[in-house]
Amino acid sequence: MFFLVNTYTAPLERIDELLPEHRAWVEAAFERGDLLFGGRREPRTGGFVVTPHTDLDDVQKLLRGDPLVRHGVAEWQVHGLHLQLTGSTGLQAAFEAAGLPSDLVEGSKE
Numbered sequence: 001m002f003f004l005v006n007t008y009t010a011p012l013e014r015i016d017e018l019l020p021e022h023r024a025w026v027e028a029a030f031e032r033g034d035l036l037f038g039g040r041r042e043p044r045t046g047g048f049v050v051t052p053h054t055d056l057d058d059v060q061k062l063l064r065g066d067p068l069v070r071h072g073v074a075e076w077q078v079h080g081l082h083l084q085l086t087g088s089t090g091l092q093a094a095f096e097a098a099g100l101p102s103d104l105v106e107g108s109k110e
Contacts (some may be wrong), residue, residue, distance in 0.1 A: 001100055002059050003039075003079040007046040010073035034062055036098070046074065047089040050081070054102055062089075 026049070027034045039051030053059050059078055068074035069082050083102030086092050095102055 001081045001083065002051050002056075003048065004051060004059070004063065004080050005041075005046065005048045005079070006068065006074045007077070008068075008074050012044065013022045014073055015068070016091055018071055018073060025065060025067055027041060029062065052098055056080075 026035065026038070029049075034051055034053065036050045036052055038047060040047045051062065053062070056078070059099055063069060063076045063078075064078070066074070067078065083100060084094055086095075
C-alpha cells in the first residue's frame with residue numbers, strides 16, 4: 001500500500017483549468033480499485049490518495065496517467081505504508097475485506 005502526495009508546480013489558475021480532466025482520471029482510478037481514499041491538502045497546494053497497490057512499478061504507471069503530471073503542473077511523492085494500528089474496528093474490517101497486508105491488532109476499539 002502506498003500514500004501518494006502531489007504538489008502543484010503551477011499557479012492555481014492553471015490547476016483549475018485542468019481539474020475536470022484530473023477528477024475524471026481520479027474517478028476512473030477509484031472505479032478500477034486503484035485508489036482507496038484521498039482529498040486535497042490545506043492550504044491548497046496539492047492533494048493525496050492512498051492506493052492498495054503493493055508494487056511500486058504499478059503505482060508509478062498509475063501516476064504517469066494523471067493529467068496534472070502529463071501537463072507538467074504537479075509532482076507526486078510516493079510513500080510506502082504498512083498498516084499496524086487503528087482505533088476503528090470498521091476501518092480494520094474494511095482493510096481486511098480489501099485484502100490489504102497489515103499487522104492490525106485484533107479487537108481495536110472504535
